[in-house]
Amino acid sequence: AQSVTQPDIHITVSEGASLELRCNYSYGATPYLFWYVQSPGQGLQLLLKYFSGDTLVQGIKGFEAEFKRSQSSFNLRKPSVHWSDAAEYFCAVGAGYSTLTFGKGTMLLVSP
Amino acid sequence: DVKVTQSSRYLVKRTGEKVFLECVQDMDHENMFWYRQDPGLGLRLIYFSYDVKMKEKGDIPEGYSVSREKKERFSLILESASTNQTSMYLCASRIQGDGNQPQHFGDGTRLSIL
Numbered sequence: 001a002q003s004v005t006q007p008d009i010h011i012t013v014s015e016g017a018s019l020e021l022r023c024n025y026s027y028g029a030t031p032y033l034f035w036y037v038q039s040p041g042q043g044l045q046l047l048l049k050y051f052s053g054d055t056l057v058q059g060i061k062g063f064e065a066e067f068k069r070s071q072s073s074f075n076l077r078k079p080s081v082h083w084s085d086a087a088e089y090f091c092a093v094g095a096g097y098s099t100l101t102f103g104k105g106t107m108l109l110v111s112p
Numbered sequence: 113d114v115k116v117t118q119s120s121r122y123l124v125k126r127t128g129e130k131v132f133l134e135c136v137q138d139m140d141h142e143n144m145f146w147y148r149q150d151p152g153l154g155l156r157l158i159y160f161s162y163d164v165k166m167k168e169k170g171d172i173p174e175g176y177s178v179s180r181e182k183k184e185r186f187s188l189i190l191e192s193a194s195t196n197q198t199s200m201y202l203c204a205s206r207i208q209g210d211g212n213q214p215q216h217f218g219d220g221t222r223l224s225i226l
Binding site: 009032034036041042043044045046049051052090094095099100102103104105 | 116121145152153154155157160170202204211212214215216217218219220
């Protein structure tokens with residue numbers, strides 16, 4: 001069965017600084033990988049996804065993520081964080097026709 | 113854009129009541145999902161449906177049931193609500209196909225059981 005680990009429960013970043021959120025997955029074959037963002041009181045919004053091809057994928061709101069098979073990782077990055085990026089971020093893994101398995105989330109706090 | 117609409121943003125019910133949470137999607141998606149979200153636990157899958165009148169148990173189905181009589185609507189039912197079912201409930205839909213299709217989420221229903 002697939003699993004996802006987001007090692008950081010909370011991260012605080014200064015506005016304008018770069019950001020990297022970590023995600024490690026466990027799955028035997030090439031997985032489908034997703035990053036979602038959840039603003040307070042809202043549902044989840046898709047930021048980006050990876051399923052094949054170029055291992056660096058671009059998403060909405062200036063986010064990108066890199067798939068590294070050797071490290072079983074799919075880390076999310078942004079070069080310059082804005083206060084509006086404060087939210088909870090979820091990494092998810094899927095395979096074949098199965099459902100998604102979500103990580104427990106990383107809460108991003110942005111300091112002025 | 114896909115629109116997934118959950119009928120209530122906030123709901124307060126009493127222990128023992130039968131509770132219905134409704135979800136409607138407007139993109140003719142075959143697959144629909146119900147999750148609950150709790151602090152520190154992330155999203156946990158309760159039930160999902162691959163198509164009309166089909167349902168599959170997820171990771172935590174105990175105390176819940178579902179109904180999918182029409183393609184666009186997926187209902188979650190708490191047969192006899194208990195306080196440990198106080199949570200945020202999220203509905204999602206997805207087009208049928210390989211797992212590379214993303215799920216689209218509603219805004220959630222925050223349910224309190226008193």
